[in-house]
Amino acid sequence: MHNFKMIRGLKIGIVSVLIATTGVCAQKPNVLFIAFDDLRTELGCYGRPEVISPNIDKLAAEGVLFERAYCQMAVCNPSRASLMTGRRPDTTRVYDLQTHFRKALPDAVTLPQHFKNHGYYTLSFGKLYHGAFEIRSAMNDKPSWSVPSWFPPPRYYFTEQGSREARDIFARRKQGAKKINPDDWVNHFVPARSWEAPEVADDVLQDGQIASMGIRTLRELARKDQPFFLALGFLKPHLPFIAPKKYWELYKREDIKLAENPYQPKGMPALAGNRSGELGMYFDLRGKLPLSDDKARELIHGYRACVSFLDAQVGLIINELEKLDLRDNTVIVLWSDHGFKLGEHAMWCKQTNFELDTRVPLIIAAPGYPKGVRIKALCELVDLYPTVSELCGLPAPKEVEGTSCVPLLRNPGQPWKRAAFSQYPRGKIMGYSMRTDHWRYTRWINRKTGKVAAVELYDHRNDPAENINVAKEQSNREVLNKLAAMMDAGWSAAQPAQK
Numbered sequence: 001m002h003n004f005k006m007i008r009g010l011k012i013g014i015v016s017v018l019i020a021t022t023g024v025c026a027q028k029p030n031v032l033f034i035a036f037d038d039l040r041t042e043l044g045c046y047g048r049p050e051v052i053s054p055n056i057d058k059l060a061a062e063g064v065l066f067e068r069a070y071c072q073m074a075v076c077n078p079s080r081a082s083l084m085t086g087r088r089p090d091t092t093r094v095y096d097l098q099t100h101f102r103k104a105l106p107d108a109v110t111l112p113q114h115f116k117n118h119g120y121y122t123l124s125f126g127k128l129y130h131g132a133f134e135i136r137s138a139m140n141d142k143p144s145w146s147v148p149s150w151f152p153p154p155r156y157y158f159t160e161q162g163s164r165e166a167r168d169i170f171a172r173r174k175q176g177a178k179k180i181n182p183d184d185w186v187n188h189f190v191p192a193r194s195w196e197a198p199e200v201a202d203d204v205l206q207d208g209q210i211a212s213m214g215i216r217t218l219r220e221l222a223r224k225d226q227p228f229f230l231a232l233g234f235l236k237p238h239l240p241f242i243a244p245k246k247y248w249e250l251y252k253r254e255d256i257k258l259a260e261n262p263y264q265p266k267g268m269p270a271l272a273g274n275r276s277g278e279l280g281m282y283f284d285l286r287g288k289l290p291l292s293d294d295k296a297r298e299l300i301h302g303y304r305a306c307v308s309f310l311d312a313q314v315g316l317i318i319n320e321l322e323k324l325d326l327r328d329n330t331v332i333v334l335w336s337d338h339g340f341k342l343g344e345h346a347m348w349c350k351q352t353n354f355e356l357d358t359r360v361p362l363i364i365a366a367p368g369y370p371k372g373v374r375i376k377a378l379c380e381l382v383d384l385y386p387t388v389s390e391l392c393g394l395p396a397p398k399e400v401e402g403t404s405c406v407p408l409l410r411n412p413g414q415p416w417k418r419a420a421f422s423q424y425p426r427g428k429i430m431g432y433s434m435r436t437d438h439w440r441y442t443r444w445i446n447r448k449t450g451k452v453a454a455v456e457l458y459d460h461r462n463d464p465a466e467n468i469n470v471a472k473e474q475s476n477r478e479v480l481n482k483l484a485a486m487m488d489a490g491w492s493a494a495q496p497a498q499k
Contacts, residue, residue: 063365241302
């Protein structure tokens, strides 16, 4: 019905091929690299008890949770390119969803490639890099992996109605093209309905397939001596919000609270906001902005169902790791490429420099390091490259632009970097944003002329929701001057002193 038997056969074949390798060294720690798409810090372990995420919460209790980790750009491709190369967006030159980082950095050694070069077997299932669904090569950076990445077919719709809607949309999109089979929609990304709650098993959906593939692969890898870097790139909770019905039933729609600040920040420049355009890709949301309260609750319900669906997959993977006696020699890293707005600031989705978009969940559980620790120091996703390398005893390439957080794992309370840096483009204007312990300072600059188009300043001690831009208040002139000087000095000047 869903071509799942064919997919399963493909999985088994891939696993058989990828395990055909010689052993290297069993002493190096393995790496389990777990990625999410659009997951904000909406988890029990981040102080959101209304969200059901027991497995991720358990991982946080067994490792280190970073309370203030930030992405470098709040959209998939630039964020992932930055994390996987260890370089910031102005170095990767990736600012959109299409550009591949190897256009500007053809010889870049990615994080998994670095591990492969040091004797690791590297492999990935799902979305680690970004790329169009129809262009699998964009999602599979060949130098990074020991075998080609496996990505589940882009099938999102599983009910009879949803499948029919996607088929019709695809047929209209391809109208006039020769030799188009309308049923070929299953091999393309076709935004149809914004949510579904099908009564299906977990592994009928893509993220369930990724988890199944990871479990099967771990069983094979456990019999080998070669250390591995296994990356699992889950697709949710990205739109459309589709999860098996049982995860929807964990929540009561009437108990879901809407955003407390469904209005734009006072004094916000127009450049700072987004138009929630991603919602318009789905036919049931077109022309319906701003959303009604009922529709907003419906989407928040779907988002949380997807989070709980993902949490279950994480539990399956880690349980298998423990059954195979691999947990004590495996570094587990769990992260999201950026955050997500659910009606806050009268906006949805990501693609801004606000805290909700740039702040991400980050958990690291490493053998020999403290458990149940919460780190308040500022951290960035670009730091993961040197951090994971050091945890496994590998030297980070000199080109990386992040800072290893391993000293923080040893001593969480020590002085650390003074700011985390993010950015987001609006045509010719780039919004450079800097999060310090006290402030979020954003400066919108014309990249050709260098002229400042707008400035934002949010006081996180008194306004953690970023509801008031206080950049124009006379009392903050000295603060603005200091933050402007810090931004001019650049990210390298904000790094912690090396001991």
